[in-house]
Amino acid sequence: MDESRSGYDSAEPQLWSLHPRAVPLWRLKALFRGTVLTAAVLLVEWSLDLPLPFGLATIVLAVLVVANAIVTPPLRYRAWRFALREDDLLLRYGVLFRTSAIVPHVRIQHVDTHHGPLDRALGLADLLVYTAGSRGAIMTIPALARDDAESLRDTLAELSGAGDAV
Amino acid sequence: MPSEAQRLHPFGILSRALRLVRQLLLPAVLGGASIGDDLGGILFWVLLLLAVPSLLIGIAHWIAFRYRVEADDLIIDSGVLSRRRRVIPIDRIQNVDLEQSPLERLARVAELRIETASGGREAEATLSVLPLDQARAVQSDLLARRRRAREQAPGEQAQEPAAEPLLRLSTPDLALAGATSNEAGLIAAGLATLLEVAGRFGALAGIGEVVDDAVAAGAGAGAVGVVAALAIMVLAFFVLGWLVSIVATVVRFHGFTLTRHGDDLRREHGLFSRRHTTVPLARVQAVRVEQTLPRRALGLVALKIDTAGAGPHAGSGGRGEAHIPIARLPDLDRLLPSILADGAVDPRRLRPVAPASRRRETTRLSATALLVAAALWVSGIPRPWLALLLLPAAWLLARARYRSRGWELSRSHLLARDGVLTRTTWIVPERKIQTLHVTQTPFQRRWDLATLLVDTAAGTRAARVIDLTGPTAVALMDRLADRRADDPPHADPRAPGDPPHADRQAP
Structure with missing residues (x-):
């Protein structure tokens, strides 16, 4: 963890981390939230019968959801x-x-x-x-x-x- | 004080009924208005339908209500359908406020509100109403008993401590307070809304019609005329709002006096409704010194004293907030030591925050200005290069923001200042600090800056020192946490490597 500039690194005797299973937990939660969001977007698009570019945007959204679920939890875990x-x-x-x-x-x-x-x-x-x-x-x-x-x-x-x- | 159960003054029935009608009147009229549009008729029936049951409910409550003051407790029996006994330990009482509506003043009765530290919005117990003399007697009796209970020195006679007058405001003072508050715009918007509602009922011309008339009047002189007509109208609303703000302040705070009785601060004010508020100094969570732009120019300040209690002076945040509407800067030398019990507090002499703060704001605001300019360029308006004038404005604002920020540690208080339009200096007693936070946004990290957030049980906001250097923020947080832990020892408050005091600046 690069904290050299933050000034947070005053030598502490005992800093604890969270449990490592925080990472899979947050991944599952992020995936769940992202799936709900994507499903809601899809539902709106389907009911309004929107043209193709919106469909492509939804694919981008789905990719972002998965990327977020993979990348963010380990960073958060390491920062805690x-x-x-x-x-x-x-x-x-x-x-x-x-x-x-x-x-x-x-x-x-x-x-x-x-x-x-x-x-x-x-x-x-x-x-x-x-x-x-x-x-x-x-x-x-x-x-x-x-x-x-x-x-x-x-x-x-x-x-x-x-x-x-x- | 007699210890047998007492009834309230029967005038309370009327007070209660009136309050009930007042609370229900607006929703009832609006409800009625959705059915028909004969405003007068609706008003009559609504009043009739509200008044009779309110009066009956008031009588029933008056019959059921009894109170008595015992050695250690205030005991209140109430409730028509389900009986209820409330026992309030006197040493838990925080405030005893005396309040009079205009009618109650005519009838020489007053309402007593007793507050404890429980966080609700309503006072813990309300005695509505008592004859004025008796209300005063009960108030001072409860306060004296509370003092005795807290001192825990049996045998020692608790007497009313001498009153030390702190501040008295005249009508010109209050007019100045109203004139320099920045509420005119708010009131102007409120007036416009009111006019629109009145227009709906056909009572007055709606705001739309007024605008149409103004535009029509100005149209004779072309586009310039229309703009001028609208500008004049907006100006008229502001002047009106400004006058309303002055009158409202004078009415609300008429005859304002602030005195110190031992460990309590007492406030008294109001032209029609008279209010007597007691603020126990031990309960003060923070004091905010506020200066709008005109007040800064005139050397005036307004003070807000935050307490953690609920009650009639509760602000919009639901917690207690006692205002001192106006004072002159030199008055602070007298007021602050008396309120805070710390003679070293001086909000006029603060240390500047890290100079990188100015560079951060300049970068941030310049970027915003350039984005706006680019957007205008793309939109194809004539002479888009004029938008570049936003840049110097951004630099001036960045400078103003940097200079508005400051902080200081006095013997036992943290001072933190921020705000360009309304400059607010928070004064937080170290003993009242709940939690401490140091936060860094990604942009602050770039400049090695951080914000220290100091939370107390006051209001909905926390005091913030924006843009200290990262190490200073952490050192200050640790220092405050340490001081909180081992009370009095007041070490040298200056963090190593901080700028010397010569760098202090006036607010």
Whole structure:
């Protein structure tokens, strides 16, 4: 990961990655979304009986959907890092738009794990961290191994500041 | 304060019924208007159909409503069909606001709104209404009990702390506030819409007809005449909007006073509806110093104090927002230390952001200008090269954007400034920071710039320092996170390698 220019590379003791199965998970999700989109476009074209150039555009769209599903997930996976530090939770993510975020433990209101059917099939779960903030009040660490997500959830819940007044 | 259950003043029945009618009137009239178009007749039947049940509901609620103040709790029994008892622990009370509509002022009664930190849009409990004296007594009783409960020092007598006046605004001050706000355009658009609706009902000429008339009047002088007629009309709307903005500000904030009572800020204002707002200073999430262009020229500012509570002063974001409509720049020296408990906060002296910010904006805006010019060229209008005049405009805007940005760390606050038309300086207490984010767009990465976003529980927006250098942004984020973690120790706030203070500039 080329972070030499970003200034993000302050030596952190322990940066964790997501579970490697995040890549197939995101690929499947991207394919699913792309298929729905392409199908919707096809349906509109078919019902309006549009001429040939539109059909070609749909083929381009389908190619883009597949390319996106193949290329983007590994990049996103490689960009994602997080660390549980003494006083806060550190998150780094984003391929084009890079973000690095800090959630102080005392600011955590509650913590959830969430897994949809696809996550469950792959043994993964998302971790959701809620704060009382306005923008970015909910922070998500996606695609963790289910055990990891649950133990991290319990750790954060324990660390979170009880009764921290707004 | 008697501890037996109390009834409200029966005037509340009328208040409640009126409020209900007011809330339902517009949808009911619009609904009626979709059936027929006799506006007067619809209005009469709607009012009749709304007024009688509203009054009956009001009476039933008045009979069912009782409140009492106990040692640690405010207890309210209410509910006609399903009875409900609400117990509000007094130490959880955030604000107690006293409010009077014009009618309530005539009747010498007032409404009390009690807020806790729960995030809803409505006040936690509303006592509507009490005789004015009693409302004042209950308000100060609740506030005094809350103070006692929080100090947790039994035996210590809680007395009303001395009031320290902070700001008093005269009618000319408020007229100036209305005149320098940039709401005229908004109001002008609203007026045009209103005129159009009135035109639909045949009450007045619709906006379309007005435009047609104006165009017809100007047509005698050819194309120039039409343009002139339209320009005059737009100008007329703006002047009207401007006057409305002045009058609205004077009416809303008439007799504005701001005082500090111990740990609370109290605001009082309003010509017809009088409002008394209490803002506990410990609940202030952020203070925003706002300057429109005319205010910047005249050395004036407006202040917005964000709290996390709900209630009558809740802004559009649903969270609390208390305005100070106008103040002079030197007033900040008195106001800010009192509100923030930090004497080192000075929004006039900020550090500039990274100089690359100006280069980034210049590149970005020049590219946009060139794209527009190219599009005009392709579209084949006469003299397309005139579009190149957009370039210097882009450079000026880039410079203005760069200069509008600034930041500073005071003893316990982060200051962040941005905005060309309305320049906003956020002042965020470090203790109120919820989360911190450093973001980089691909273009920012090219210049090694980054944006620091500081989130609090205030409003829907977060404070942003746009275009720090990447390392400065990360260092500042880490510093703020550290300070949050180990409260008071105030280390030297300057990051190593930052520009020296001589680089500071006035806003």
